[in-house]
Amino acid sequence: EPEVTQTPSHQVTQMGQEVILRCVPISNHLYFYWYRQILGQKVEFLVSFYNNEISEKSEIFDDQFSVERPDGSNFTLKIRSTKLEDSAMYFCASSEWAPYSNQPQHFGDGTRLSIL
Amino acid sequence: TQLLEQSPQFLSIQEGENLTVYCNSSSVFSSLQWYRQEPGEGPVLLVTVVTGGEVKKLKRLTFQFGDARKDSSLHITAAQPGDTGLYLCAGDMYSPSTNFGNEKLTFGTGTRLTIIP
Numbered sequence: 001e002p003e004v005t006q007t008p009s010h011q012v013t014q015m016g017q018e019v020i021l022r023c024v025p026i027s028n029h030l031y032f033y034w035y036r037q038i039l040g041q042k043v044e045f046l047v048s049f050y051n052n053e054i055s056e057k058s059e060i061f062d063d064q065f066s067v068e069r070p071d072g073s074n075f076t077l078k079i080r081s082t083k084l085e086d087s088a089m090y091f092c093a094s095s096e097w098a099p100y101s102n103q104p105q106h107f108g109d110g111t112r113l114s115i116l
Numbered sequence: 117t118q119l120l121e122q123s124p125q126f127l128s129i130q131e132g133e134n135l136t137v138y139c140n141s142s143s144v145f146s147s148l149q150w151y152r153q154e155p156g157e158g159p160v161l162l163v164t165v166v167t168g169g170e171v172k173k174l175k176r177l178t179f180q181f182g183d184a185r186k187d188s189s190l191h192i193t194a195a196q197p198g199d200t201g202l203y204l205c206a207g208d209m210y211s212p213s214t215n216f217g218n219e220k221l222t223f224g225t226g227t228r229l230t231i232i233p
Contacts, residue, residue: 004158006158031219033219033220033221035221042204042223042224042225042226043159043204043206043221043223044223045220045221045222048219048220055219056219056220058220091158091159093158093221102146102147102164102166102208104149104161104164105149105161105221106161107151107158107159107160107161108158109156109157109158110156110157110158112156
């Protein structure tokens with residue numbers, strides 16, 4: 001069964017450094033998402049991406065964050081200058097069509113980001 | 117503000133017993149999805165419910181969407197140790213202006229289920 005893959009599984013970075021999290025969505029999917037889950041808290045929406053542009057973003061997704069689809073398969077989340085509070089699990093998800101057609105989102109196994 | 121509240125937060129029962137997990141909100145959802153999440157892994161989709169009153173079955177798991185599309189339940193019959201895990205509900209909120217859901221999923225806080233052999 002097709003799946004969303006994320007790399008790396010664990011990223012350790014010094015505070016203030018840039019980090020790029022990578023995702024390969026399911027191949028025929030058109031909508032892509034990033035979520036994060038701080039330890040012990042619920043999964044929170046960060047951003048959705050469609051047709052090479054941001055479709056919706058949350059208050060968490062400030063100017064330090066950016067997303068990109070650099071080629072036909074990868075979808076990346078960049079944090080420019082990491083802060084301690086950015087430590088979390090970051091999940092990538094994709095869906096086949098627009099969410100308003102009730103297509104479910106499929107999640108990767110996440111990248112655990114640890115900021116020192 | 118907890119848009120999606122799940123109860124109970126923790127549940128530990130003996131193998132073979134039945135259980136129900138609830139997902140409640142004061143908001144209307146266009147659809148609601150149930151996921152199961154294992155430690156160190158991402159949420160794995162179990163089911164999507166779309167229509168008010170809809171019931172879906174997945175082997176021993178029965179999912180129901182409330183008539184008003186504000187709540188949902190997950191019932192497990194004859195629980196087995198393999199059912200142990202974190203169960204999450206997540207919904208896309210209904211937008212009257214578009215008559216559809218929005219794009220982001222709002223997650224509940226989860227129910228951590230432990231089935232004792």
